Amino acid sequence: MTEDRKTKLMLIDGNSITYRAFFALPSLSNAEGQFTNAVYGFTQMLLRMLQDEQPTHVAVAFDAGKQTFRHAVYEEYKGTRQKTPSELSEQFPLVKDVLAAFGIPALELGNYEADDIIGTLSRLADAAGIQTLIVSGDKDLLQLVSDNVHAALTRKGITEVDYYTPKGVHERFGLTPQQIIDLKGLMGDSSDNIPGVPGIGEKTAIKLLKAYPSVEEVLSHIEEISGAKLKERLTTYKDQAIMSKQLATIHRNVPLEWTLDDLQYHGYDSEAVRKVFQKLGFKSLLDKVADGDDTAVADAAVAVKASAFQDVVNITTKRAFTEFWGQLTDPVGIIPVCDSDDYHTATLLGFAIGTKDTCAYISFTGELEFTDVKEIWSSDYEKVVFDLKQLIVLLDGHGMTLQPGDTWFDVLVAGYLLNPSDGESTLTDIVERELNRRIVVPKHGEPGREAALALLAGTLPELKVHMANALSAQELDDLCYKVEIPLEFCLARMEVLGFHVNEEKLKALGRELSEQLEALTKQIYELAGTEFNINSPKQLGEILFDKLGLPAMKKTKTGYSTSADVLEKLAPYHEIVAKILEFRQLGKLLSTYVEGLLKVIRPETKRVHTRFHQALTATGRLSSTEPNLQNIPIRMEEGRKLRKVFEPTYRDWIILSADYSQIELRILAHLSGDEALIEAFRNDYDIHTSTAATVFGVPLDEVTPTMRRQAKAVNFGIVYGISDYGLSQNLGISRAQAAKFIEDYFAKFPGVARYMHEIVETARKQGYVTTLLNRRRYLPDIHSRNYNVRSFAERTAMNTPIQGSAADVIKLAMVHIDEALRTSDLKARMLLQVHDELIFECPEVELEALSDLVRENMENAVTLNVPLKVDINAGPTWYDAK
Template sequence: MTTKKIVLLDGNSLAYRAFFALPLLTNDNGIHTNAVYGFTMMLQNILADEKPTHILVAWDAGKTTFRHSTYGEYKGGRQKTPPELSEQFPYLRKLLEAYQIPQYELDQYEADDIIGTLSKTGDADQAEVVVISGDKDLTQLASGHTTVYITRKGMTDIEKYTPDHVREKYGIEPHQIIDMKGLMGDASDNIPGVPGVGEKTALKLLKEYGSVENVYKSIDAITAKKLKENLTDNEEQAYMSKVLATIEVNAPIKVTIDDLSYEGPDLDKVISIYQELKFKTLLEKIAPQAAEEPQEEIELTIASTLSEADLTDEMAIHLEMIEEHYLTADILGISVADDSHTLFIPLPVALDSDVFKNWLKNPAKKKYSSDSKATMVSLAQRGLEADGFEFDFLLASYIVNPSSTFTDVASIAREFGYGDVQSDEVIYGKGAKKSVPVEAIVAETASRKAQAVWKLRPLIEEKLKENNLYDLYHELELPLAKILSKMESTGVKTDLKTLEAIGVDLTAKLLELEAAIYESAGDKFNINSPKQLGVILFEKIGLTPIKKTKTGYSTAADVLEKLENEHEIISLILTYRQLGKLNSTYIEGLSKEIHDDGKIHTRFQQALTTTGRLSSINPNLQNIPVRLEEGRKIRAAFVPSEPGWYLFAADYSQIELRVLAHMSQDAKMIEAFRAGVDIHTQTAMDVFGVDKESVTSDMRRAAKAVNFGIVYGISDYGLSQNLNITRKEAAKFIDTYLNSFPGVKQYMVDIVADAKQTGYVTTLMNRRRYLPDITSSNFNLRGFAERTAMNTPIQGSAADIIKKAMIDMAARLEVEGLQTRMLLQVHDELIFEAPEDEIEKLKVIVPEVMESAIALDVPLKVDWAFGLSWYETK
């Protein structure tokens, strides 16, 4: 006989949780969908994890319940349901119908009472019952057969209440939760309780007397004068509060456990509602074909030879590759399209055609690419030169909306209302037409993407012009793509022997540290095991635990850093971890990324970050650690690719603070930069109220933390963690800083106000970042959006400036006729390789070009260095 598994869900509570956990989302019809989407994700996890045999979602029937006859102000303090959530309840019910999950509500009763009554029945039948809600009132239902899951933060953080957990957390039995609420009240439900009695006092009384009733039977034994007075004056209110907090377990419901039997969803109905709500990601998981819009027939020709008539003066071009890593991926074919025809060119035909090669490299032939950088790099790998790119589908769509996470043609096309492109999963994966020849599938897929680029270009370019983004796109990002393609194709020479030697040295240091850790602990254990490490630190050595996880003591870096002064072993462990990561991630990782030409060819992601910064992958060369000397030494492996050449590095000094000075127009900050004063010293002087000679290294360090913290929207909590001070001290520090730089303070106020008015912020070059949560009623979402409003214009402007410098620098190198090559961009730094006889020239022109990339009210400053490795340029 199969044991019943009954899952009872508090519909209203979970809907609210989902609504506030996700930003507002709307479908094409303007209907808000975030609560439905979040609820769906929770529901899928519940069904997968719990595998219920019986299930029910209980709803509140209305605002008035039988409890209001006891206390008219019950739940009186609750805010009105946001209209953006109210409009989603019908869709939530429709979703549950599609999943064939029973729903129930009862006039004059709450969802809690329905759940309480059914859990009692299931408990009596010795079935396994799981109650899921965000309301801790339901913890009173925990029993030997009933576990109550309470959602805490977001949608996945759940605390499970069994009788043992209730005892461990509160020191009382589950049935005493109602006594606790009777004494302390519950502000969320407007249950008054006894004034002056909080949770701590309520629990103390219950541990001594057991119940509200027994508290009053023993009132004379209570010696605390004020407590006794409050209890005596509010006796009736305490009893009433207990009644209000008590879940009814004998509600007159018309549904039985047998009615809750669950057989699974009606997939057709689920697909239908996913389509209606435009849940494309969810659709693709359960029915890839259903996620796609109906497609029109496509006319295309598969070329066996090419004539000049096939390739016109303006065409869209798309390379269909087997994977996204275009530096190494095989090209399956090339499609070109315009209004008159669509042509698929197999790679061997392209490689063998002078007509195609000449058209490809001719800058007068305008090419509208799905991804110009990937196209140029991939073709360059096969000896084909490409030029004349006038449109980049990926870049243009990214600039229109940098918050979009879509990077494939099909998804981007759908974003702009063009549904005639299927996802690669449908074409090549699940649901693929196995009877169709592979070349025909590839040809159709590639050609639909080329057509999408051709047809959507006018629409996207119009959006760019409407939003004053066209110059950013056409004058900055599109030319930069060409420069980055050359950098990726060039690569940077990496000395494997140097990497291996650093690895040997690191391994020796790790062995020394391991021995020192064992000696300090007085025992051998697996240092990489958090569980074993926790036992050593908090049980054997006896350090005070700061945080616990589900599996034991937390030994995360932030926890250990707070204990660093408690015992010598902590510093050893932190260093061990850092060196271990260096060895595995960078020594071993970088060694695997060296190509046959002895170089690492990183990929620069130009259409990823919301601030406009470039990022680097396969491998990430922007993230090599520099705090530890051992990390800095890794840069010694990056060397010039030619004998007699050097690496030359130039980086902007404090560019973000200079941008802040310009944007905030803070007189004191502007003057400091114009006078060449060290800004961190100046800040320390202002914040600590001392003269220059009295500024200590600790003062400057603190000033530097708050300077850069302001740029990144730091909070008092974040600064307190950075400086190891209290939040109160950090808050005072920030206030003093803002009072010292009133222009910065006003900038922060004004930029948030502007963002609330327009819904977005801009950089100095008009790059936009939309902030849909800037007016959210959710404090956390709104707070994050406000901090983003403050820092994005600064970070984004700094990113735009170095991009402009790269374009100007490439042009200057060409004008000067130099052999120097630009290799890498790492945040605010540019790295070149150059023959020795060009170094003196670079010392002049690199700072000159970079410092004149944009005119600010403060000077830009560039520091440079050169050497036989990247390490030597520091």
């Protein structure tokens, strides 16, 4: 590398940033159920630093393993650290996937730590006069700071940093960067189990180093130091201080396999980054990735030549349409062309039509109108579309009601069933993946969009043949044609109908929450003895720990943690803590839900029209957005009150709720054949009480609330492959206690233990697992050499048949109920699906008939060796129906 004023090297401490991100952010997971909060936080930081710093060279360093040369010096080095939670360790490979997409090298070297790699690279850059920025959350790296080497240490979560130059280090500690090593030598470091000198903290150590510039100098002047106890400690632990300094010293002469030239950064391939963000579920970060140049896309897909656009027929008259339509061959690909992607409000401009022989754009901008092309929907041609549900919604807005039948094929649903881990793919993604063909579609309003969509429509019949064969080969025909495609008609009707919201009640709830927040604010100020920004973690930490003297349960490197789990543990110490927790909960209810719902009530209908996503989650579960009605918080009464604003359309109507009772545990009983579980469900016991009685070895009537609570956490945790760390966090117990609880559970439910083992073996043999309706979940990582990656795949193998089967069952029930309602004389309507619950509205006089219809179809959707049970409730609002 040659010296260049513009050259800038950025070195990131991968372990430190990922670790901090994991504990700074709430639990997140992608469509496959992989934990992603650490990689999400890391990626946020990476994007910000790339934008702010504009480096020409970048590298991220990681620890290669647990043992380093420092363990030869001190066997107990880092010995007090708890085992890294699997929820964190399984995210390191994902972080490296992100780096690979960005074209940034991930460096690690056996027997050395990330700090040593960073230390060596920064030394080489410093010697070459190259400006270097080190990004970490660890103050140890401040010892590397020089005129050419600066440091950015994370604070306030993960994306905000404090910058350190030599002057900044001196302002913070009163020391030079090199003396940070001596500081650690004297005071030690509990996080790395560096002992230092017992009884010497940061303040005393800094005072000593201001008088004597190094550990060696301090030790050689012990007799001149005041304080008998301090002298005694320095004398007694002299060798330990020297060793501690040695442990804290970053090795800057590591035998590297890379040169500075290997770290050149030329920007990222936006297509590669987009794909990894989609896999990880980072939709909010996709907007931050530039569109990029199409030439940067891998050449694996063959681009459609520009000359093909000239073959698109443009149809603007009724006569031309009639002639064109009469000559088509079956099947026909159809894509609506609109002025926006929101089919609920979009204006229909025309249709792109394609077969294996021809493609055309039918335009409504001339004399041709929508009513002139009704043959498209009434014909017996098999119609191949992308996202049938959205098409049904769109056409409903233009006065056309589509009916279920055998003439529909949806490549979105088919692609989802064949590749469930890909999430909600675009049509161009599917064409590229299945046909190795790339068609770039211009944006709305740009020239050539209609022609490109016509070419895409022409690929749909070919896709249909290709994908239908694949569905049959994988025995997915019934799931596709009898569940998923019919379900689209049901979901579309629910989207169009929406759910009536009493806007005045919602506004009144908002005022009530605002008043409660105002009163809480005053109470918190009184208890604190001063006014402060309750939403500021820094100010809150100062009040709780400095002013009120509460014990610091968790302290980050930049201050006190005031996360929800910390506050919950502090609640018994002072009444202010409960008030703060309530303040946060009410604030989120007001901003996210009350104000959020008010924004999406459609003025003309007075309803909210959520969007159901059928092809998103790898498990098969539905999700909803705009608004997400599946996530309304109901654990606290104020959250449950939100359901009071959801009312029937008419005054003499009523809301009915039908909820599967513990369906996942019932499916677990069926799949595992565990006798104890099966007996509990057949005898209609409270399953959590029954589990507690079995695990703790007590009669049912002697199960305490605490026992039941612990059993409930394990019951649901087992379904999701919970770890001892996860269970310990849920129950507030030690990891050892949690591990013992899980061990006892499997001992008392051997059928479950056997099933969990056998399903993992099945996944290893065939590479996937299936649900009751044969939905597949591929697990390519089940054979990974990386323990954490393999462990995640194993937990997914255990969970998917259970969670995915639950999704299958309620989808099948919805299809049957929808058909039963359409063929009955009932006015009742299905409004919403929330996980295992279905919501309806009906005239009060239909309540009994609707209850019978719903119960019959839900409890008999499939046959298990334990009964399916549905709890049905009704009332004037959604709140009252629970």
